């Protein structure tokens with residue numbers, strides 16, 4: 001499963017990239033607004049750090065302006081993926097831009113039929129927002145499972161990008177369900193390698209090794 005980071009913060013992106021497991025980045029207007037800097041410049045900076053897909057979202061809501069904005073975003077770098085909302089005009093723009101070989105991430109997906117339509121319109125990625133569904137008492141991961149089955153039934157190549165991830169369990173479930181990609185905030189990426197038993201076990205290994213070194217003649221104790 002590919003792992004993207006869901007942020008427009010350059011420090012977080014650099015730190016996640018340094019782990020060696022980062023495959024891409026997702027941004028949205030809210031994440032870019034949080035940075036308080038020019039969006040185009042920030043997207044250029046992000047694309048220099050990460051060579052995998054970097055999603056950049058349009059803010060237009062009508063077909064023609066969406067297409068123009070998508071074309072402009074695609075000019076920023078060759079790894080930009082244009083993000084369009086799962087609304088009718090977004091679907092139309094998805095078809096128009098996909099036909100021009102521009103990769104599209106259909107975002108704000110909350111039900112499987114939106115994902116079926118996005119695949120028919122040629123989307124590269126579909127982004128079900130699992131955390132926001134959970135927030136209102138639904139089961140976000142169930143939508144991912146339904147999309148997986150629909151795509152597999154018909155052989156659609158659109159990749160499922162599980163988004164709006166809140167905790168590591170969302171990542172586990174995404175991987176078990178066969179989500180192609182998961183995008184997580186930096187906080188969640190930092191959590192994935194943590195386990196108290198790993199820390200306790202490592203301390204014991206190191207303490208036992210040190211004890212052995214100290215007991216051996218001619219071997220200076222470890223500092």
Ligand code: G3P
Pocket residue numbers: 006026028031129131132163164165183
């Ligand atoms: O990638 C989608 C994401 O940015 C939405 O996450 O946490 O705002 O629901 P959230």
